[in-house]
Amino acid sequence: MTEAHITIEDIQSADPQKHIKLITIAGQLDESNVDEKAQEIYTIINQNPQSLFMIFDFGKLEYMNSKSIGYLTDWYGKVTQGGGKIAIAQAKQNINDILQVVGLTQLIPIYNNIDEAKFAVLNPQ
Amino acid sequence: MEKKYLLWSIAIVVAFIPIFTWIYFLIRKDEKRKGVIFAMFFFGILTVAPLLLFQYSWKLFPQLNVFTVIPGKISNIIISSILIIAILAFMEEVFKQWLVRFADKKWLLVKSVNDSIRLSIVAALGFSFAENVYPYFFQLLGSGDYKGLIGAYFFRSLFTAGAHIFFSGIFGYYYGIGKFVTNYRDEAKWKGKKLYIARFICKIFRMPQDQAYREEKILQGLLYAGIFHSVYNSFMQYNMIIPALVVVLIGFSYLMVLLKRASGQLNLVTDISMRQESKFQKKDEEVIFELIGQWMKEKKYSDVMNACNRLLQKDPENNTVKLFKTKAQDAIQGIDIYHEATEIIGTRKQVEDKSTIGIESVKIKKPGQNLPQNFQDSEKYGKFLEEEKKKKEADPTYKLDISPGGPGI
Numbered sequence: 001m002t003e004a005h006i007t008i009e010d011i012q013s014a015d016p017q018k019h020i021k022l023i024t025i026a027g028q029l030d031e032s033n034v035d036e037k038a039q040e041i042y043t044i045i046n047q048n049p050q051s052l053f054m055i056f057d058f059g060k061l062e063y064m065n066s067k068s069i070g071y072l073t074d075w076y077g078k079v080t081q082g083g084g085k086i087a088i089a090q091a092k093q094n095i096n097d098i099l100q101v102v103g104l105t106q107l108i109p110i111y112n113n114i115d116e117a118k119f120a121v122l123n124p125q
Numbered sequence: 126m127e128k129k130y131l132l133w134s135i136a137i138v139v140a141f142i143p144i145f146t147w148i149y150f151l152i153r154k155d156e157k158r159k160g161v162i163f164a165m166f167f168f169g170i171l172t173v174a175p176l177l178l179f180q181y182s183w184k185l186f187p188q189l190n191v192f193t194v195i196p197g198k199i200s201n202i203i204i205s206s207i208l209i210i211a212i213l214a215f216m217e218e219v220f221k222q223w224l225v226r227f228a229d230k231k232w233l234l235v236k237s238v239n240d241s242i243r244l245s246i247v248a249a250l251g252f253s254f255a256e257n258v259y260p261y262f263f264q265l266l267g268s269g270d271y272k273g274l275i276g277a278y279f280f281r282s283l284f285t286a287g288a289h290i291f292f293s294g295i296f297g298y299y300y301g302i303g304k305f306v307t308n309y310r311d312e313a314k315w316k317g318k319k320l321y322i323a324r325f326i327c328k329i330f331r332m333p334q335d336q337a338y339r340e341e342k343i344l345q346g347l348l349y350a351g352i353f354h355s356v357y358n359s360f361m362q363y364n365m366i367i368p369a370l371v372v373v374l375i376g377f378s379y380l381m382v383l384l385k386r387a388s389g390q391l392n393l394v395t396d397i398s399m400r401q402e403s404k405f406q407k408k409d410e411e412v413i414f415e416l417i418g419q420w421m422k423e424k425k426y427s428d429v430m431n432a433c434n435r436l437l438q439k440d441p442e443n444n445t446v447k448l449f450k451t452k453a454q455d456a457i458q459g460i461d462i463y464h465e466a467t468e469i470i471g472t473r474k475q476v477e478d479k480s481t482i483g484i485e486s487v488k489i490k491k492p493g494q495n496l497p498q499n500f501q502d503s504e505k506y507g508k509f510l511e512e513e514k515k516k517k518e519a520d521p522t523y524k525l526d527i528s529p530g531g532p533g534i
Contacts, residue, residue, distance in 0.1 A: 063408065063409075064412070065412055065415070066412050066413075066415035066416040066419065069412070069416060070416070070419070073481065073482065077481075094405075094406060094409045097404075097405065097409065097439070098409055098412055098413060100435065101413050101432055101435045101436050101439070102413060102416055102428075102432050102482070103428065103431050103432060103435070103482040103483065104482065106482065107482060112501075115509070115510060115513060116500075116501060116506075118513075119500070119506055119509050120500075
């Protein structure tokens with residue numbers, strides 16, 4: 001069974017309506033662990049149905065399978081439906097390429113580092 | 126003697142006219158390879174020879190005569206006659222398919238699935254031509270039964286030739302899929318098909334998987350061709366003309382739909398020396414193929430096409446990607462028997478495309494919704510970074526402060 005670790009950090013917000021989370025995923029997301037790990041993200045989404053801003057730190061994510069990409073698309077749908085936003089930071093080149101080919105980068109922007117992702121998430125539309 | 130030659134000549138000419146018309150209308154797009162078409166037509170004529178030889182062998186080996194052996198073993202007349210019909214029909218299809226396989230192996234004629242269908246059709250028309258000349262037209266001309274000749278001429282030129290086109294075309298379709306086994310097997314695998322029969326063949330005959338899949342497709346094509354041929358001949362044997370014509374019309378229409386598909390026209394022959402290396406690692410490319418296969422099953426055709434276009438920029442020689450793309454294109458355009466049939470009866474429905482990424486991306490492409498491309502160079506971002514740096518230095522556990530008076534957001 002391959003390992004994947006998710007750490008979730010709350011980011012303080014002066015606006016109580018806005019919930020900002022920095023989600024760091026390290027390791028590999030594959031068939032052996034993706035369903036279990038995905039539930040952690042769904043729990044956050046269910047707990048914060050409105051105005052949820054999620055920054056995924058993929059700096060230590062080595063591999064993600066097709067199912068995890070499916071989950072990412074679903075999270076995007078749920079989060080944006082509630083007026084929130086998703087961004088990805090520090091994705092490795094192979095992950096970046098996969099997300100670009102499947103077209104997810106048109107929906108979820110990928111930034112070079114966490115600072116850029118934070119800035120983007122807070123930028124009003 | 127001279128009269129005999131005259132009858133042969135007339136029979137050949139009258140038989141050739143409708144066959145030439147069929148070839149012209151079905152194969153005219155392939156006019157660059159006239160030599161190949163002529164060769165396949167000629168060899169198709171020759172496939173009559175093994176059948177005639179088999180029938181001739183009954184004189185020497187009566188135990189091979191199906192007309193006497195089978196009724197001797199099966200008392201039920203209907204079952205024994207259908208069995209005889211089936212054996213002869215399958216034999217005909219075996220010889221025709223052998224020709225296509227031989228010609229392709231020798232001269233590498235088949236470059237796409239549609240090539241395989243067209244060449245099989247030409248071989249079938251060669252066979253049909255030979256069959257029409259002798260015994261039908263020659264004997265009817267010789268007997269002076271001109272009324273019978275006219276009836277036979279139109280029926281055999283139109284419907285019997287159409288039937289041969291259908292049977293051989295279907296075999297050609299499956300032979301083509303079997304020939305480009307790597308791409309079609311990959312496509313089936315990524316769509317989640319288990320390929321049980323190929324795996325069974327692989328295990329029993331200890332064959333490589335690709336070869337097992339190829340043999341499965343060839344057997345499948347032969348089986349369909351033989352079954353439809355048997356059904357048609359059985360209907361004709363019992364004067365059930367309307368059902369026979371229905372079989373031919375539906376089958377022929379299905380074949381025309383297959384020939385219309387972009388995926389069938391795809392040139393899948395690869396020159397390995399010219400192949401460019403993929404810019405993707407195999408493991409990562411497999412992730413994309415899994416998704417594309419899943420999307421095809423979920424009818425997300427636009428998403429599939431868009432992903433294939435982007436993947437081809439990084440791996441331009443990947444025929445499996447091209448196959449997925451053209452299959453999605455066929456699906457979006459409704460090039461399948463159901464939509465073509467509804468178009469004929471005037472009730473054609475829009476093809477359902479459940480794509481999500483493409484649709485969502487159009488929604489968000491509104492002015493002002495996205496950050497400018499080079500926001501990292503902006504003054505605002507610069508100030509944001511400075512504020513962040515100060516706060517991190519002041520408090521090592523600091524993540525982000527977005528208080529109302531915060532970094533200008």
